[in-house]
Amino acid sequence: MSIATRLLASTLGRVAPRYRTFGQWCDIYREVLAGRPISEKTLANRRSVLKHLEDGLSDRTISSIRPHEVAAVIQRLVVAHPQRAKRVLFEARDAFNEAVNYGWIDRNPASPVKVPVVRVARKRLTLEQWRKIHAWSVAHQPPWVSRMLVLALVTGQRRSDLAKMQFADVWDNALHVEQVKTGTRIALPLNLRLDALDTTLGQAIEGCLDYAGKVEYLLRKHNGEPLVLASLSARFEEAREGAGVVVKDGNPPSLHECRSLSERLYREQGINTMVLLGHKHQAMTDLYNDDRGLSKGKWQTLEVV
Structure with a gap:
């Protein structure tokens, strides 16, 4: 100064x-x-x-x-x-x-500054890629990883929310999620079905019962203790590379891309994905629906009623 x-x-x-x-x-x-x-x-x-x-x-x-x-x-x-x-x-x-x-200044010097144009580098995850990653995980990784992949797709929740899910969060035939990032509270019915996997949320939760230590957290270490968030991302990346999922340009999809894939699959079913993802505004949900060019060049069939 x-x-x-x-x-x-x-x-x-x-x-x-x-x-x-x-x-x-x-x-x-x-x-x-x-x-x-x-x-x-x-x-x-x-x-x-x-x-x-x-x-x-x-x-x-x-x-x-x-x-x-x-x-x-x-x-x-x-x-x-x-x-x-x-x-x-x-x-x-x-x-x-x-x-x-607060009366410190009369005008905002940041208002005229243009928002920088950012090219999205991270690729979206496709269902085919998810299936390859899941299959490799089942064969080569600790059992919690394949369960995590299913939960991520069936619930559409963030990494931090997946890690803290407990069996005690299940009551009144719903999984209750209080999102770490926003504090939004969502009750996901156990009969919520993801058609692409032919799996309900209830079945995904049941799949978390039959492995590892004490049964408290849905996803847990071999001794029943909770997982470190970084482990979830690291194991996903390991499975993605092991499954041979590569992209020609940009960054390969991360674990968070399961959230976008979940939104896109559920929207096709007619599910209210804004509520599912815990967003306050539809515009934010629509960002997750953007497949970033995956559907470019595909034929769209006109349905005749």
Whole structure:
């Protein structure tokens, strides 16, 4: 921080917030975030994103920050971390909006900054690929991995939710999921059937009974203890590579792509996938429905009633 900025912040800044630094505003903004009804994980993620803005703008007087300076912070992330660059811009817009609301500034310097165009590199998972991965897992991996693959597809839930599912979560003929990321509560009926696998949720849960230690968690180690989240992703990647699932360009599908595949399969059945995935807005669910070019070139048959 320059001597002039420090002098402004410590003198005029006492009576006029516009002369205080962006770093000083971030201390208040973190309190604003903490007061919002968001999960601890989301709060931690947003604080991490905010750190990028602080690193680039912390010592600047908040009212002197211009759009091109915010854009410069975003641009430094675009090549190596494109998705994070977008999140940083969204956080910047929210942080400066709150600064306007609190009377620190009169306008939001992040508003004119364009959202960076991000090319989606990760490929979607196909049902055929899932079947190959599952078959390899059954033959070569601990029994919980193949159960995880079925649960991921039948429930459409995130990795963190799969890992914490317990038999005690089953009551009133439904599996009750309180999503770790959003806190959304979903009751999934045990008779929910995924036609592509000819399997119900109840059958998938029953399949988790016949292996490993004490029966508490649906997915567990050989001694019955819960799994570390990283293990779920690592085992999926191991099975994907073992099954010979490769892509020509971009990144190969991750475990999270089971969520998109689940959404696409259930939507074909007429299931309300927005509720299934726990989204508040249909637009978010529609992003999961995008197969990112998998159906390009395929013939579509017109059904005649």
